[in-house]
Amino acid sequence: MKVILYMAITLNGIIAKEDDDTSWVTETEWRSYSGMIKKAGNMIIGRRTYEVMLENNEFNKSNLNKIKIMVLTHDASLQIHNPKFVSIAKSPKEAINILHKQGFEMIMVCGGGGLNASFMKNNLVDEIYLDIEPIVFGKGIRLFEDSNFESKLKLLEVKKFSLNEIQLHYEVIKS
Amino acid sequence: MKVILYMAITLNGIIAKEDDDTSWVTETEWRSYSGMIKKAGNMIIGRRTYEVMLENNEFNKSNLNKIKIMVLTHDASLQIHNPKFVSIAKSPKEAINILHKQGFEMIMVCGGGGLNASFMKNNLVDEIYLDIEPIVFGKGIRLFEDSNFESKLKLLEVKKFSLNEIQLHYEVIKS
Numbered sequence: 001m002k003v004i005l006y007m008a009i010t011l012n013g014i015i016a017k018e019d020d021d022t023s024w025v026t027e028t029e030w031r032s033y034s035g036m037i038k039k040a041g042n043m044i045i046g047r048r049t050y051e052v053m054l055e056n057n058e059f060n061k062s063n064l065n066k067i068k069i070m071v072l073t074h075d076a077s078l079q080i081h082n083p084k085f086v087s088i089a090k091s092p093k094e095a096i097n098i099l100h101k102q103g104f105e106m107i108m109v110c111g112g113g114g115l116n117a118s119f120m121k122n123n124l125v126d127e128i129y130l131d132i133e134p135i136v137f138g139k140g141i142r143l144f145e146d147s148n149f150e151s152k153l154k155l156l157e158v159k160k161f162s163l164n165e166i167q168l169h170y171e172v173i174k175s
Numbered sequence: 176m177k178v179i180l181y182m183a184i185t186l187n188g189i190i191a192k193e194d195d196d197t198s199w200v201t202e203t204e205w206r207s208y209s210g211m212i213k214k215a216g217n218m219i220i221g222r223r224t225y226e227v228m229l230e231n232n233e234f235n236k237s238n239l240n241k242i243k244i245m246v247l248t249h250d251a252s253l254q255i256h257n258p259k260f261v262s263i264a265k266s267p268k269e270a271i272n273i274l275h276k277q278g279f280e281m282i283m284v285c286g287g288g289g290l291n292a293s294f295m296k297n298n299l300v301d302e303i304y305l306d307i308e309p310i311v312f313g314k315g316i317r318l319f320e321d322s323n324f325e326s327k328l329k330l331l332e333v334k335k336f337s338l339n340e341i342q343l344h345y346e347v348i349k350s
Contacts, residue, residue, distance in 0.1 A: 011305065011328060011345065012318045013188030117313055128311075130186065134330055136303075136343065138322035139290055143187045147313035153186060155309055155339045162332045168341070170186065170309065 001100055003117055005109040006036060006129040007143060013165040014140035017110055020052045028162045029131045034062040036129070044095045046115035047073040054081055061112045068102065070095040072115055094175050117147035130152065134164040151175075176275055179214040180190065180284040180291055181211060181304040182318060189315035190286055195227045203337045205308045209237035211304070215281040219270045221290035222253060229256055245270040247290055248288075267294045292322035300347050303328065311337040 007015050008025045016022045037043050043064070045053070050071045059065045059081075069086045071078065072095055080086040089095035092115075099107050108118050119125050128142075153170040160166050182190050183200045191197045212218050218239070220228070225246045234240045234256075244261045246253065247270055255261040264270035267290075272284050284294050294300050305318075328345040337342050 011188075011303070011343070013186075024335055076190065084224075122311065128186070134328040136295065136319065136326050136328065138296065138324040142317075144311065144313055149311075149313040151311050153309040153311065153339070155335075155341065157180060158335065158341055160330075160333065164328070164345070166330065166333055168186070168307070169344070 001105050001107065002126045003073040003096060003107045003109060003119070003124055004040070004127045004129060005070040005125045006033065007111055007116070008033060008131040008133055008137050010133055010137055010140070012136045013143045015113060015143055016135050016141040017137060018140055020048070020141070022154055024160070025133060026136055026165065029133065029165060030062065032131065032161060032167070034064055037064060037108050037110070037161060038067060040067075040104065040108045042068040042070065042099050042104050042107045043110045044070040044089070044092075044099070044115070044135060045110050046112045047071055047075065047078060049110065049112045049115070067105070068099060070099060080166060084131065092122050092124050112144040113142045117149070120144060120172075121147050123174060127156070128168075128170045128172060130168045131161070132166050132168065176282065177301045178271060178282045178284060178294070178299055179302045179304060180294065181208060181315045182286055182291070183208060183306045183308055184318055185308055185310050185312055185315070187311045188318045189312050190288060190318055191316040192312060193315055195223070195316070199310055200308060201337070204308065204340060205237065207306060207336060209239055212239060212283050212285070213242060215242075215279065215283045217245065217274050217279050218283045218285045219245040219264070219267075219274070219290070220237050220252065220285050221287045222246055224285065224287045224290070243274060243279070245250070245274060253274070265305060267297050267299050271299060276324040288317050288320040292319040292324070294322040295319060295326060295347075296322050298326075298349060301333070303343075303345045303347060305343045306336070307341050307343065312337065
């Protein structure tokens with residue numbers, strides 16, 4: 001089983017503007033991103049990411065409405081929109097365990113910054129894919145919310161997926 | 176004349192740990208970095224970067240002691256170690272103007288995060304070179320200190336300069 005963190009970021013490591021805006025992510029990137037998630041059949045996201053995706057109709061737009069979505073939250077009262085496909089987990093480990101028991105071999109970690117950091121801090125991520133958009137913002141939501149961890153990486157692949165966009169693929173070296 | 180921002184960063188956009196530690200930057204990267212600075216013959220840095228480089232003997236170690244160093248600071252009392260080569264400027268524009276008048280055609284902007292952000296915010300950077308080290312930190316000093324700007328980029332080149340390190344080269348699209 002492999003746990004993969006996959007995000008689109010600005011060149012300076014921002015995943016969304018402060019108001020959650022990700023409209024600067026291109027269609028090309030989004031197709032690559034949703035394609036890999038569909039292939040995996042699952043995604044683990046934080047509560048805010050879930051609500052923003054729901055609000056923007058992103059599950060329907062990208063045919064992500066038939067994959068298993070694990071929302072990480074401590075709020076048991078969270079209303080989920082599609083109980084057949086959406087579940088709640090309380091911790092990164094629990095989310096992974098549930099998906100693993102359901103038979104998934106590739107488990108996708110997909111933001112936001114707090115969730116990403118908690119998976120890294122718990123040494124749970126095996127590989128990182130980052131699609132680098134050709135843009136920088138002076139501020140915004142970071143790939144990893146401030147947290148105490150440090151991980152060495154091994155570069156696996158660099159891929160240009162459009163004229164101005166590259167994908168970096170790394171293995172996380174487990175300490 | 177071209178203004179170039181050149182930094183080594185972690186995959187998530189950090190230029191130094193909170194205690195200014197950059198020991199995770201490889202020798203290979205440092206040779207590429209100091210090589211380009213020597214070629215340009217100058218570098219603009221913030222006061223803290225200047226003091227950290229001085230403390231770590233980095234100007235001597237890398238033969239950067241005969242290039243023009245512009246330190247950006249409002250503190251006129253700053254003691255500079257080598258008045259023949261080190262000068263003080265009060266603003267990004269002033270630093271560029273002084274170096275341009277001295278005949279430099281390639282002007283290097285080299286951190287820290289506050290200085291980098293102020294050059295970007297003032298729309299003064301023409302190109303960005305980032306050497307991506309294969310590491311992530313949960314926190315640290317960011318490539319750009321929080322600031323209000325947004326710049327579109329054009330990807331010029333992707334270069335693998337060691338097994339695990341890549342250099343990204345972008346043009347800043349001037350608005």
